[in-house]
Amino acid sequence: MLEIKPIFNSLLRSKAGAVMLLIQIAITTAIVSNASFIANDRIEFLTQETGYPEDEIFSFTTMTFDKELDLSQKFEETETMLRNVPGVKNAALFNAVPLSGSGSGGGLRLTPATEGGQDVRTSYFLSDENALDTLGISLIEGRNFRADEVIISESRDVFPEVVVVTKALGLELFPEGNALGQTVFFGVSPMKIIGITEPMKSAWLKDSRPDNVSIMPFVGASMFQKIIVRTEPEQRSAIMRQVEDLMIQDHNKRVIIGVQGMDDDKREYNSSDILMLRMLITLIVVLVLITGLGIFGLTVFNINKRTKQIGTRRALGARKSDIVRYFLIENAIICVFGIALGAVAAILMGQMLLESYSMPALNSIYVAVTAIFIFIASLLSVVMPATKAANISPSIATRSI
Amino acid sequence: MLSMKNISKVYQTEKVQTHALRDFNLEVKEGEFIAVTGPSGSGKTTFLNIAGMLEPFSSGEFMLDDVNVGTLSDNERADLRNQKIGFIFQGFNLIPDLNLYENIEVPLRYRGIKAAERKLRIEECLEKVGLASRAKHLPQQLSGGQQQRVAIARALAGKPRFLLADEPTGNLDSLMARQVMELLENINTEGSTIIMVTHDQELARRAPRNIQVVDGQLADFTLYQNKSSDSVSARVEQSIAEV
Numbered sequence: 127m128l129e130i131k132p133i134f135n136s137l138l139r140s141k142a143g144a145v146m147l148l149i150q151i152a153i154t155t156a157i158v159s160n161a162s163f164i165a166n167d168r169i170e171f172l173t174q175e176t177g178y179p180e181d182e183i184f185s186f187t188t189m190t191f192d193k194e195l196d197l198s199q200k201f202e203e204t205e206t207m208l209r210n211v212p213g214v215k216n217a218a219l220f221n222a223v224p225l226s227g228s229g230s231g232g233g234l235r236l237t238p239a240t241e242g243g244q245d246v247r248t249s250y251f252l253s254d255e256n257a258l259d260t261l262g263i264s265l266i267e268g269r270n271f272r273a274d275e276v277i278i279s280e281s282r283d284v285f286p287e288v289v290v291v292t293k294a295l296g297l298e299l300f301p302e303g304n305a306l307g308q309t310v311f312f313g314v315s316p317m318k319i320i321g322i323t324e325p326m327k328s329a330w331l332k333d334s335r336p337d338n339v340s341i342m343p344f345v346g347a348s349m350f351q352k353i354i355v356r357t358e359p360e361q362r363s364a365i366m367r368q369v370e371d372l373m374i375q376d377h378n379k380r381v382i383i384g385v386q387g388m389d390d391d392k393r394e395y396n397s398s399d400i401l402m403l404r405m406l407i408t409l410i411v412v413l414v415l416i417t418g419l420g421i422f423g424l425t426v427f428n429i430n431k432r433t434k435q436i437g438t439r440r441a442l443g444a445r446k447s448d449i450v451r452y453f454l455i456e457n458a459i460i461c462v463f464g465i466a467l468g469a470v471a472a473i474l475m476g477q478m479l480l481e482s483y484s485m486p487a488l489n490s491i492y493v494a495v496t497a498i499f500i501f502i503a504s505l506l507s508v509v510m511p512a513t514k515a516a517n518i519s520p521s522i523a524t525r526s527i
Numbered sequence: 528m529l530s531m532k533n534i535s536k537v538y539q540t541e542k543v544q545t546h547a548l549r550d551f552n553l554e555v556k557e558g559e560f561i562a563v564t565g566p567s568g569s570g571k572t573t574f575l576n577i578a579g580m581l582e583p584f585s586s587g588e589f590m591l592d593d594v595n596v597g598t599l600s601d602n603e604r605a606d607l608r609n610q611k612i613g614f615i616f617q618g619f620n621l622i623p624d625l626n627l628y629e630n631i632e633v634p635l636r637y638r639g640i641k642a643a644e645r646k647l648r649i650e651e652c653l654e655k656v657g658l659a660s661r662a663k664h665l666p667q668q669l670s671g672g673q674q675q676r677v678a679i680a681r682a683l684a685g686k687p688r689f690l691l692a693d694e695p696t697g698n699l700d701s702l703m704a705r706q707v708m709e710l711l712e713n714i715n716t717e718g719s720t721i722i723m724v725t726h727d728q729e730l731a732r733r734a735p736r737n738i739q740v741v742d743g744q745l746a747d748f749t750l751y752q753n754k755s756s757d758s759v760s761a762r763v764e765q766s767i768a769e770v
Contacts, residue, residue, distance in 0.1 A: 129636060132625060132629045132632065132633075132636075135624075135625070135626075135629065136622075136624035136625055136629075137624075139624045139665070140624050434618075434620065435620075435622050435623075438614075438616070438620040438622070439622075439633065439637075440581075440605065441579065441581055441608065441614050441620075442608070442609065442614065442633050442634040442637060442681070443605055443606065443608050443609020443610070443634050443637040443638065443685075444605060444609075444637050445601070445602045445605045445606070445637075446601060446602070446605075447602075448605075448637060519581070519582060520580075520581040520582075520605075520608075521576045521581040521582040523581065523614065523616060523620055524572055524575060524576055524579075524581065524616060524617075524693045525572075
């Protein structure tokens with residue numbers, strides 16, 4: 127037996143507490159819908175597949191201060207030394223580290239830059255024939271660089287004639303999917319696409335084209351040289367600890383800095399997103415808790431105020447379950463109106479965020495899930511005080527205050 | 528219809544045992560109007576609470592229309608209360624946020640009576656207590672006497688086997704008290720059984736049967752008006768003498 131009508135009428139006659147709670151539920155629904163949507167968007171961003179075996183890769187920078195040294199020659203030896211360390215799968219010199227937030231970008235075009243036309247944005251890595259293996263990236267079409275195609279030069283006046291691109295970049299350059307074997311221009315330098323790789327992310331996850339990546343066979347050893355090493359995953363931390371000593375043994379006029387795993391690089395680059403995610407989750411938890419406590423408190427207050435009424439209802443034939451149901455229905459009525467108001471507010475707020483902060487548009491599923499969640503949370507907050515109310519003795523009805 | 532045999536009620540605290548009722552015996556017959564009097568603390572309210580199944584008793588046997596109340600579950604007691612008993616409280620106990628109509632509706636809803644029949648009964652009962660025109664009013668818009676009449680209408684609406692009234696005129700001035708008493712007398716004339724707890728001797732005397740609770744035990748003035756000298760009244764006098 128549902129008593130919706132009399133409970134609703136009775137709520138209309140003493141609105142103050144109910145309206146406060148309704149507003150609180152509405153605000154919670156609006157904020158939690160948007161916050162959980164944004165949080166989920168961030169989680170998807172943070173946990174996206176990058177293409178790299180991040181737990182196998184680390185990088186470091188070598189600062190060489192031996193001005194007499196033939197850098198290119200020395201680094202060839204260094205690479206060989208590193209590849210021979212037990213547990214190391216491969217190592218290569220790179221101009222930049224993927225996912226680290228620091229790298230090189232430019233445009234690839236179908237015609238030389240002098241002839242105008244659109245270019246397609248790419249993040250590019252300069253390395254040698256070991257690059258793909260060092261990054262743990264496979265080819266899906268074509269071939270890798272041959273050693274003789276790698277330009278080793280400390281100046282940039284010679285430019286490689288071949289390039290390997292990701293599938294996404296290939297498709298953007300050649301939408302028909304026939305990128306392999308085509309010639310593209312980097313500025314005015316022509317390069318033939320000899321390989322298409324599986325997806326990998328650029329140096330910047332937040333780039334406008336994070337999937338457009340190209341690798342060019344060019345090693346320009348410098349005083350500040352980045353080296354990337356891929357190891358067996360369980361041996362990475364041990365090798366990271368000994369890499370400085372190994373490098374100094376190899377040549378003592380250098381300093382090793384920034385030894386860092388690729389997953390840590392990514393975490394640093396994403397730290398503001400991680401912070402935002404944590405704050406959003408805290409906000410959601412705090413808001414839901416406060417609303418739950420609010421409902422709990424109001425129910426306790428209502429019960430204390432209505433002790434005699436509850437006793438009277440019991441005396442008039444209410445079962446304990448009727449009393450519990452009364453408070454559940456009362457709460458459900460407030461909650462339904464609060465959630466309805468909150469859903470409208472959530473959508474308006476989503477539009478505002480979309481316009482003002484170019485956030486993605488709020489998915490209404492989040493509003494629905496939040497609404498259901500808040501409804502359940504609010505009912506749970508009522509159960510305990512309502513059960514307490516049901517245990518009020520009916521004999522309280524005959525007690526004169 | 529109501530029979531109590533050796534009913535005792537003991538309130539137990541950590542150190543003290545209080546006997547609110549001891550070996551309480553009472554038979555109530557259909558159509559009786561009984562006034563229960565007694566000094567405060569004598570056990571009147573405890574008796575009323577037990578008779579109305581508002582609280583359990585410690586020992587003894589309580590039969591209500593051949594149902595052994597002592598064996599019932601909490602839900603069964605609630606249902607039995609709802610079906611058999613109409614309560615009239617000293618403080619009226621109307622629900623302030625419900626209008627008169629909705630107040631009277633409360634026990635009918637708990638019984639699961641259909642809306643159409645509820646409407647008929649409520650209107651009939653409001654008519655009976657002379658407040659038909661005020662169905663939409665809230666309790667606080669009425670005088671105390673009117674509120675008590677609403678409470679009586681609420682008690683009657685379920686067509687209970689008997690009415691339990693706890694100091695029904697206790698919060699009313701004498702004029703309103705008389706009106707309420709007259710209403711109860713009319714209801715009794717129409718066949719309802721009434722048990723009324725009061726401390727007002729004058730009011731009690733208007734009831735055909737008086738019982739007095741003294742120190743948790745029964746003193747029965749059943750034959751107050753009939754001047755009979757059966758064993759009951761002899762026992763009563765004896766118990767009064769003891770007091």
